Amino acid sequence: MFVPYFDKNLKLKTMRLKLTLWCFIVFTVVSGIELKAQMTFDGSALYGNEWITTGQAYYKFYVSKDGFYRLKYEEMAASGLPVDNIPANQFRIYHLGKEVAVLASTDAIMKPGDFFMIFGQENQGELDHALFKDQTDLFNPYYSMFTSKSCYTITWSANPGAARISTINNDLSAPVPKEEYFTNTERKVFSDTISKRAIGTGSFIRSPMYDAGQGFATEKNTFLTVPINFTGAFIGPNVPKAQIRFWMAGKGEDDAAHSCDISLDGVVVENEKFSGNKVHETRLALDHETLKQNYNLGITVDRTRNEFDLVSLSFIEWTYQKTYKFQNARFARMVIESSPIRKDLELEDFDGGTEIGVYDVTNSIFLTSTRENNGIYRITLPPSVKEHEIFVFNLSDLKDVSQLSEMKLIGVEKSNINYVILSHSKLMDDGTGKNPIEEYADFRRSPEGGSYQVKVVDVDMVYDQFGYGIPGHPIAIRNFFQYLRNYYSDLKFALFIGKGLENKYSRKYSSEYDQFIFIPPFGYPGSDMPFVADNNFIPFCAYGRLPVINAAEVRKYLEKVKEHENFLQKYSYTPENREWMKRIIHLSGGRPEDAASLQAELETMERVIENNQFGADVTTFYKLSSKPVTTPDLETIRSLVNGGVSMISYLGHYRQEV
Numbered sequence: 001m002f003v004p005y006f007d008k009n010l011k012l013k014t015m016r017l018k019l020t021l022w023c024f025i026v027f028t029v030v031s032g033i034e035l036k037a038q039m040t041f042d043g044s045a046l047y048g049n050e051w052i053t054t055g056q057a058y059y060k061f062y063v064s065k066d067g068f069y070r071l072k073y074e075e076m077a078a079s080g081l082p083v084d085n086i087p088a089n090q091f092r093i094y095h096l097g098k099e100v101a102v103l104a105s106t107d108a109i110m111k112p113g114d115f116f117m118i119f120g121q122e123n124q125g126e127l128d129h130a131l132f133k134d135q136t137d138l139f140n141p142y143y144s145m146f147t148s149k150s151c152y153t154i155t156w157s158a159n160p161g162a163a164r165i166s167t168i169n170n171d172l173s174a175p176v177p178k179e180e181y182f183t184n185t186e187r188k189v190f191s192d193t194i195s196k197r198a199i200g201t202g203s204f205i206r207s208p209m210y211d212a213g214q215g216f217a218t219e220k221n222t223f224l225t226v227p228i229n230f231t232g233a234f235i236g237p238n239v240p241k242a243q244i245r246f247w248m249a250g251k252g253e254d255d256a257a258h259s260c261d262i263s264l265d266g267v268v269v270e271n272e273k274f275s276g277n278k279v280h281e282t283r284l285a286l287d288h289e290t291l292k293q294n295y296n297l298g299i300t301v302d303r304t305r306n307e308f309d310l311v312s313l314s315f316i317e318w319t320y321q322k323t324y325k326f327q328n329a330r331f332a333r334m335v336i337e338s339s340p341i342r343k344d345l346e347l348e349d350f351d352g353g354t355e356i357g358v359y360d361v362t363n364s365i366f367l368t369s370t371r372e373n374n375g376i377y378r379i380t381l382p383p384s385v386k387e388h389e390i391f392v393f394n395l396s397d398l399k400d401v402s403q404l405s406e407m408k409l410i411g412v413e414k415s416n417i418n419y420v421i422l423s424h425s426k427l428m429d430d431g432t433g434k435n436p437i438e439e440y441a442d443f444r445r446s447p448e449g450g451s452y453q454v455k456v457v458d459v460d461m462v463y464d465q466f467g468y469g470i471p472g473h474p475i476a477i478r479n480f481f482q483y484l485r486n487y488y489s490d491l492k493f494a495l496f497i498g499k500g501l502e503n504k505y506s507r508k509y510s511s512e513y514d515q516f517i518f519i520p521p522f523g524y525p526g527s528d529m530p531f532v533a534d535n536n537f538i539p540f541c542a543y544g545r546l547p548v549i550n551a552a553e554v555r556k557y558l559e560k561v562k563e564h565e566n567f568l569q570k571y572s573y574t575p576e577n578r579e580w581m582k583r584i585i586h587l588s589g590g591r592p593e594d595a596a597s598l599q600a601e602l603e604t605m606e607r608v609i610e611n612n613q614f615g616a617d618v619t620t621f622y623k624l625s626s627k628p629v630t631t632p633d634l635e636t637i638r639s640l641v642n643g644g645v646s647m648i649s650y651l652g653h654y655r656q657e658v
Contacts (some may be wrong), residue, residue: 026263037482037535039130039475042096048466048479051097058407060469063120063150067331068357068393070560071116071154076622077402081154083110092161093118094153096126098416098466101364103165116154117165117398119359119391123150123470130475131210139215139279140314142189144470147519153407153468170367178344181234182390183335184322188226188316191216194504196524199253199278206430208523208530213249213277216507216541220251220310222301233291234321242291244284246316248299250309251279258309259302264295271302279314288321326350330394338387347377352394361389367394399535407464410457412483418490419444419452422477423497424459424518437497437551440558448565450494459498459519459555472506474522477531492539494532497554499547502526580644584609584616585637589623589652598622602651616646623652 038045052058054168059081061067071093076083083091089107093100093116103117125141131136196219198206218224248256254276262270262282274280297316301309326332328351336343347369350356356377358367363384369377381388400633421441428435441456444450459477463469466483467476484491498518500506506517522530532543548554571577586606588598602620609616619640621633641648 008219009579029442030083037485039479040135041127041130041617046097046479047483048097048476049483051094052409052465053155053157056157058153058155058409058464059404060151060153060407060464061401061404062469062471063152064122064148067119067397067399068120068359068391069118069120069152069399069401071118071404072187073110073114075389075401075404079274080406081404082156085109086156088114088116089160089164090158091116091156092163094155095150099161100152100164101163101165101361102161103167103366107160118152119361120149120152120399121149125215127468127470127473127475128215132214133209137210137212137214137279139195139213139217139247140189140191140505141215142187142315143191143216144178144507145194145215146472146507147470149471151464151471153469154404160616163364165364165366167366168382168654170358170369170378172378175378175380176344178346179324181239181321181323182345182545183240183319184232185317185319185333185335187317190218190313191508192218194507194524195220195249195312197254198251206525208521208525208527210242210523212254213279214524215314217249217312217314222303222310224299224311224313226297226313226316228295228316228318229317230291230293230295230318230320231327232322232325233293234323235288235291237289239288239321239567242286242288242318242320244286244297244316244318246282246297247314248274248280248282248311248313249314250274252277252306252308254310257305258311259305260311261298261300261302261603263298263300266296266298273305285390291320330397332392334388334390334392336381336388336390338384340383342383343381343388345379345381347379347392348375350377350392352377352392353396355395357391357393357395357398359391359393360384361391362386363388407469408458408461410461410465410480412487414487414489415453416490417453417455417484417488419454419458419493419495420481420484420488420491420503421454421495421497422459422462422480422519423456427498427518427548427551427554428458430486430555436554436558440497440554440561443558443562448562448569453490472517472520474520474531477519478522481532485540494541494543496528496531496543496545497547497548499549500526500545518549519521519545581646582617583640583643583645584614584618585640585645585648587623587648587650587652588620589650594652595622598651605649605651612623 038047041048059079061071073083084448087108088104088110092430093102100118105114123144124136125144128145129135130139147395178519194215196206196214197211198204228244233242248260250256256276256476258274260272261268262272262284269284270282272280272282290532299311299313301311303309323349328349330351332350352371355368358369360381363382366380367379369379371377421437423437428437430436441454444452444454462480463471463473463476467473470476481494496519499516500519500521501516502521504524505513506520521527528543528545529539530541532541534540546554546557548557586602587603590598599622606618606620610618621637
C-alpha cells in the first residue's frame with residue numbers, strides 16, 4: 001500500500017511503499033469491480049451503526065467461545081452501569097446489531113446476587129460475508145478471517161427489552177412415550193492456511209479484493225482424508241437419511257477444470273467436477289439402517305483434466321439421528337421435531353452434575369432437570385409449532401463475564417473537517433503523557449502545516465461503532481469512511497498511522513505479531529484504497545499510511561515533515577534548491593530467471609520518466625544474486641537518499657522467499 005506524504009499545496013507525494021508498485025497498478029486496473037458504498041449485511045445495506053442511539057450509553061464485553069455467560073449485578077455495578085436505578089427489564093443486550101435473548105433473575109431493580117444470562121457465540125464468518133461482492137464467495141463461514149472474539153453490548157431504554165427468556169417448570173407429571181432420537185450435527189472446521197484466488201503463471205497474481213474461494217481452509221493438496229464419527233447413531237428404518245456436507249475450492253485460473261473422486265472407506269461414491277476458484281459444495285446421503293459408526297472420507301484429485309490441480313477443504317459437517325446417550329458430554333445441541341403435544345426426553349451418560357440447564361432457543365424458554373438415581377435426566381418440552389433447537393449444559397460450566405467496559409462513541413456531525421487521521425491508542429502516548437498523534441494533527445491544523453480541519457479517531461472506536469465491536473475487522477474502517485462522506489463533504493485526506501498485517505499473519509499468529517498490528521489493511525495482499533473508494537472503485541480522497549510501530553516513530557516522522565514543509569516554504573525554486581526533487585531510485589529484485597524481464601521493464605519506465613515533462617534523473621539498482629536477500633551498493637543508495645530523492649520504486653516479486 002502507498003504511504004503518501006501530503007504537502008500544503010494538496011500534492012500527493014509518495015514516501016514509501018509497503019507493497020510493490022506493480023501491486024498498485026494491478027489494483028487500479030480492476031476498477032471495474034463494484035464496491036457498494038454501504039456493506040450488505042443480513043440482507044440490508046448498512047453502515048453498521050444503525051442499532052446505536054445517539055446519546056445513549058453502551059457497555060461491552062467479549063466472547064471467544066460458544067457457551068452460557070452470566071453477567072452479575074456486582075460486575076455491572078463496578079463498571080458504572082446504573083443497575084441500582086433502572087429496572088432489570090429495561091436492559092437490553094445486542095450482538096451484531098440485534099437484540100439477543102436474555103434470562104434475567106428479576107424484572108425489578110437488581111440487587112447483589114442478581115444476574116443476566118445469555119448464550120454467547122464466538123465470532124465466525126457472519127461479518128466476513130460483507131467484504132465480498134458475491135457473499136457466496138466466502139470459503140469458510142465458520143472461521144472468521146480476523147478474530148474469534150464476538151462483542152456483546154448492554155444498554156437500556158424506557159421500554160422493556162423485547163427478547164427475554166422465560167423460566168418454566170420441568171413438569172414430569174403425566175409422561176408421554178420418550179423420544180428415541182434427535183437430529184445431531186457435528187462439524188470439523190479447518191484453518192491451516194488462508195485460501196486465496198490466484199491466477200497467472202505459477203498462480204502468483206492476486207488482487208486485494210475479497211474474491212471467490214477466499215477464507216481459511218486446509219492446505220491445497222491432491223489428497224485429503226477426514227475421519228467421520230456417527231457416534232450414538234440411531235440404527236433403524238423410517239428415519240431421515242444421514243447427511244455429509246463439505247466445501248471445496250480449487251487452485252488455478254478462473255476457468256480451471258477440477259475433478260475429484262469422493263470416497264468412503266476407500267470406495268468411490270461420487271465424482272465431483274467443477275471449475276475455477278468458486279466454492280463448491282458436495283452432499284452425500286447415507287441410510288440409517290446400514291449406517292456405520294466410523295468412516296474415513298477421502299478426496300482424491302483426478303489430474304487427467306488438469307495436471308496442476310489442487311483442492312482445499314474449509315469444513316465438513318455431518319447430520320444424523322442420534323440416541324439420547326451422550327458419552328459423558330457436558331454440553332449438547334439437539335434439534336427435535338415440532339409437535340402439537342409435549343415431548344419427553346431422557347438423557348443418559350450426560351456429565352451434568354446434580355442439575356442441568358435446558359434452553360429451548362426456538363421458544364425462548366429455560367428449565368432445569370435434576371439427575372435421578374439411575375443417572376438419567378428427564379426433560380419435558382411443551383408443544384411447539386416449530387422444531388425445537390435445544391441446548392443442554394452442565395450448570396457449573398456457566399461462565400461469568402469479568403471485563404465489562406463502556407463503549408466510547410465517535411461524534412460525527414456535518415462540519416468542514418477535511419483531514420481524518422485514523423490511529424491506535426497505543427500510539428497516542430509516548431510514555432511521558434504526550435500524544436504524538438495529536439501533535440501531528442496540531443501541525444496540520446497550523447498555517448505551516450496547511451491549516452487543515454483535522455479529526456483524530458481511535459480505530460478501536462471505529463470497530464465498536466461501525467463493525468459491531470469485532471476487533472480488527474476491516475469492514476468497520478470501510479463503513480466508517482463511507483459514513484463520513486455524508487457529513488464531511490470537503491474530505492480531502494485520510495491518513496492511517498500505524499502498521500498493519502495481512503490477516504494471514506494477524507489471525508493465526510496474533511501473539512507473535514501483536515507488536516506490528518495497529519490498523520489492518522484491506523484484503524490480501526493488503527491495500528488501503530478500498531477503505532476510501534466509492535462505488536466505482538475510485539478514491540474519494542487522498543489516502544496514505546505511516547506504518548509505525550511505536551509513538552517515537554510518529555514523532556520522528558513529524559520532525560521530518562516539519563523540516564520538509566519548512567524547506568518548501570523557505571527556499572526559492574532554483575535548480576540548486578530543487579534538483580533533488582528530480583531524482584528517482586529504481587530497485588529491482590526477483591528470481592535470477594526473471595532478471596532480464598524485470599530489467600527491461602525498468603528501463604522502459606526510466607525512459608518514460610526521464611523524457612517527459614518531469615525530466616527525472618533515474619538511478620537503478622539490480623539484485624543479481626540468487627540469494628533470497630542481497631544488499632546492492634548500500635553506501636551509494638544511502639548517499640543518494642540523504643542527498644534527497646523524490647521517489648523510490650520497487651519492482652519485483654512480493655514473496656517471502658525472494
